[in-house]
Amino acid sequence: MTEIWELRSRFASALSLMYGREVPEYTTLVSVAEQVNADVAARDPHADRLGSLARVTAERHGAIRVGTPAELRDVATVFAAFGMYPVGFYDLRDAPVPVPVVSTAFRPIDADQLARNPFRVFTSMLAVHDRRFFDAELAQRLHRFLDRRTLFAPELLDLARQAAADCGLDEPEATRLISLATAVFALSDDPIDAAWYEELSQVSAVAADIGGVSSTHINHLTPRVLDIDELYRRMSERGITMIDEIQGPPAWSGPDVLLRQTSFRALAEPRRFLAADGTSYDGALRVRFGEVEARGIALTPAGREHYDALMDRNAPAADWDREFPNTEAQLESDGLAYFEYRVDEGAMVGDPIVYEDFLPRSAAGIFASNLADVNLANDTALGISAADSGYQNYDIAWLSNAIGVDVHDPYDLYRTQQERSRAHALAQLGRSGNV
Numbered sequence: 001m002t003e004i005w006e007l008r009s010r011f012a013s014a015l016s017l018m019y020g021r022e023v024p025e026y027t028t029l030v031s032v033a034e035q036v037n038a039d040v041a042a043r044d045p046h047a048d049r050l051g052s053l054a055r056v057t058a059e060r061h062g063a064i065r066v067g068t069p070a071e072l073r074d075v076a077t078v079f080a081a082f083g084m085y086p087v088g089f090y091d092l093r094d095a096p097v098p099v100p101v102v103s104t105a106f107r108p109i110d111a112d113q114l115a116r117n118p119f120r121v122f123t124s125m126l127a128v129h130d131r132r133f134f135d136a137e138l139a140q141r142l143h144r145f146l147d148r149r150t151l152f153a154p155e156l157l158d159l160a161r162q163a164a165a166d167c168g169l170d171e172p173e174a175t176r177l178i179s180l181a182t183a184v185f186a187l188s189d190d191p192i193d194a195a196w197y198e199e200l201s202q203v204s205a206v207a208a209d210i211g212g213v214s215s216t217h218i219n220h221l222t223p224r225v226l227d228i229d230e231l232y233r234r235m236s237e238r239g240i241t242m243i244d245e246i247q248g249p250p251a252w253s254g255p256d257v258l259l260r261q262t263s264f265r266a267l268a269e270p271r272r273f274l275a276a277d278g279t280s281y282d283g284a285l286r287v288r289f290g291e292v293e294a295r296g297i298a299l300t301p302a303g304r305e306h307y308d309a310l311m312d313r314n315a316p317a318a319d320w321d322r323e324f325p326n327t328e329a330q331l332e333s334d335g336l337a338y339f340e341y342r343v344d345e346g347a348m349v350g351d352p353i354v355y356e357d358f359l360p361r362s363a364a365g366i367f368a369s370n371l372a373d374v375n376l377a378n379d380t381a382l383g384i385s386a387a388d389s390g391y392q393n394y395d396i397a398w399l400s401n402a403i404g405v406d407v408h409d410p411y412d413l414y415r416t417q418q419e420r421s422r423a424h425a426l427a428q429l430g431r432s433g434n435v
């Protein structure tokens with residue numbers, strides 16, 4: 001039987017192969033990331049402190065966008081087959097450049113599952129009923145359009161349910177599940193209704209990308225790199241224009257914390273359009289990305305508050321060096337970061353827990369680069385205030401209810417991992433008479 005972790009790992013590889021065929025710059029990015037990782041591993045004996053080189057080399061996150069709660073529930077069914085569960089709630093409508101979506105990330109939640117393959121997918125759902133973006137009439141047409149399409153075939157959903165129930169699948173079903181699940185996220189060559197796509201683009205490019213087409217696709221697939229500053233330099237040297245900066249803290253003297261990301265826009269891709277008179281023509285859309293990220297230690301709520309304060313004022317590296325503890329030991333004793341404990345030679349030692357989630361600021365940044373060339377919707381666009389916008393309706397409880405399973409709180413996961421390992425280590429020390 002192919003176990004869940006292996007299904008996940010094969011699914012991630014299959015998506016990677018497909019995305020590499022669709023977006024050739026992705027293949028360049030992956031190979032530069034691999035070279036950087038090999039160079040870091042060769043020069044730094046602690047390179048594997050936040051994950052083995054094997055894990056980091058295979059590590060990817062994807063981003064997908066769906067239209068309705070029903071589609072989101074199907075996403076959850078499919079990802080459960082790969083041991084990926086919803087974690088965190090991100091409200092991108094609050095971003096400096098508001099985007100009409102709410103999001104979560106599907107990912108493994110157990111440390112051993114993460115170590116085997118940490119594939120995660122940032123998943124956004126269009127906030128069709130937020131009146132600040134879509135008036136009642138447009139919302140209704142949008143819903144009608146979305147309700148007519150089927151992203152996930154019954155055969156795929158059935159196989160996924162079976163895999164989740166049996167904790168794996170035999171062949172040939174395992175291979176069938178992976179190929180059906182991968183095909184869902186391929187860029188479709190179905191013709192796009194040009195007038196409809198354009199109407200939605202007036203509200204937001206993301207709305208058009210989600211609700212203007214009859215299928216969905218992967219928006220980007222992101223490898224992990226151990227030295228993102230070096231990667232940025234090497235990509236720029238190859239003539240690939242990256243966004244202006246690396247999102248996250250500047251390069252500073254302390255350990256990597258949370259997440260740093262950078263990206264570039266992929267080239268326009270040929271798409272087929274349908275005109276109002278029924279004729280079709282060739283056009284192009286530029287909606288996809290190349291993105292890369294460096295991951296660091298997970299911060300506690302107190303650590304995150306300190307981090308956000310420095311980020312909010314755009315603090316330079318010198319301020320980080322001065323104000324943010326720049327050793328793991330100091331982060332630990334100040335209670336700012338999470339650690340996994342074990343016993344080594346009669347003493348308890350803490351290894352840093354890597355951050356497995358996303359950051360609203362970075363996420364908003366990548367959405368914003370997508371929106372660069374369209375009219376933006378904002379609070380005032382439709383003259384409607386947040387109070388009567390249905391705004392309150394989308395929160396983590398709403399999301400859990402819509403998906404039909406609890407959305408995990410990332411802090412709970414990190415804290416539980418830390419406490420369990422500490423209790424276990426203490427018990428071990430107690431038994432050996434060291435405590």
Ligand code: OOG
Nearest residue numbers: 063122219358362363366
């Ligand atoms: C998702 C943007 C968020 C990240 O890495 O923060 C994201 C999207 O563009 O659909 O992937």
Ligand code: NI
Nearest residue numbers: 063122222291
């Ligand atoms: Ni991303």
